[in-house]
Amino acid sequence: MTLYPKFSKRIEFQKDGKKVIQEQKLLQTTNNLTLNVDRCTGCGICIEACPEEAIKWGPVGAVRRGAVDYAAPVDIDEVKCSYCGVCPVMCPFSALSLTIDGVERYTIIEKEGFPQYDQVSKIDDEKCIKCTLCEDICPRDAIKRDVPLYEGASKEGKERQLAIKSKTDFKVDMEKCTVCGLCGYLCPAITVKKKAFTAETGKAEAVKDPKTGLPWDETKCDACKVCVEVCPEECITVERTIESDKVQGKVEIDNDLCCTCTWCSRTCPTEAITVEKLFDGEIEFFPEKCPSGCSTCVEICPCNAIYLPTPPPAAQLKGKQEAKIAVNKDLCMFCGACVAACPGEDIIVLQRKSIRFKGTETDLFKKIEEKLFTKRTSKVKEDVQPGEVQVKMLGKV
DSSP: OOOSOEEEEEEEEETTEEEEEEEEEOSSOEEEEEEETTTOOOOOHHHHHOTTOOEEEOOHHHHHTTSOSSOOSEEEOTTTOOOOSHHHHHOTTOOEEEEETTEEOOHHHHHHOOOEEOOEEEEOTTTOOOOSHHHHHOTTOOEEEEOOOBTTTOTTSBOGGGSSEEEEEEEEOTTTOOOOOHHHHHOTTBOOOBOOOOTTTOSOOBOOBTTTBSOBOGGGOOOOOHHHHHOTTOOEEEEEEEEEOSOSSEEEEOTTTOOOOOHHHHHOTTOOEEEEOSEEEEEEEOGGGSOTTOOHHHHHOTTOOEEOOOOOOHHHHTTOOOOOOEEOTTTOOOOOHHHHHOSSSSSEEEEEEEEOEESOOOHHHHHHHHHHTSEEEEOOOOSSOTTOOOEEEEEOO
């Protein structure tokens, strides 16, 4: 006799990363909660959001640094989990997803109207110049550039003159032209064709083009005007009119990958990007307590907001201890991954103060919000099982 529910957990390697898939099979329904290990930062927001306390931390630092491959930053108990959908909704990194009979659905939103993040991450196409800076600087690969490849980036790319819309006018004064052929010898856009030489005329004659004088291919012309400069008879004119100086294409932000760190919006040269952080708060580092040479928080930070400061000249220290670690608060999104990964104690202190969300606050959301707003710091892992971590809650301020 088959008993329900049935539970199982498996690991799959898919195109978009390593997945831990847990399943709850009921008599008529199958629920699957999937964790994308590569996207998970170990921030622990899902742990604090879970109403069943079915999620716990794994070896966050070791997994994110690639030191171990047998675990995930968080571990979900497939039996305790109620498959309610709260953790996927609350995950700011889109590392969790819930499917019901193979279809992604969140009944917690459909039935109870659970709030969702109000994410603002957008690019103004009118201001965007299609440069590569935001794509290069984004720590989460969230910038999607649908822009043609040009010869400056690849040998197989399009010719640079095709990047903008322009109109080039080319004309040859055939009364002056001696059909010397030098322009066509230098430029692939010009074709100099000569009629058959005959003693009857005793001169060189060109096969003329009624519009331009000499046959000319506008798609191959970049208006460099070399032909104008080298023409011994000064009979060539080239005029280029720019119709649009904007590179063609589109650049967008993938909100599923964007962590709202604001790297892109702060560095965009035309201020075309608008990003509002999902969380606001305070974070403080106490470098005097930090073990030298660790740098775990630097390596696992999803925002690339933590760094090892450049050592100042000894003369500037004046008896002060050199800082081993620091954070750029402008780039931090207060996820808490660094707190969970820190192997020391009282080194990083985090206090979230607000969440950007849309929808009506439910009682469950208020409880989650209270947990997320609790001040916390790193804690030495002494009284937990191997492979687990703890954070020290300092109480709400």
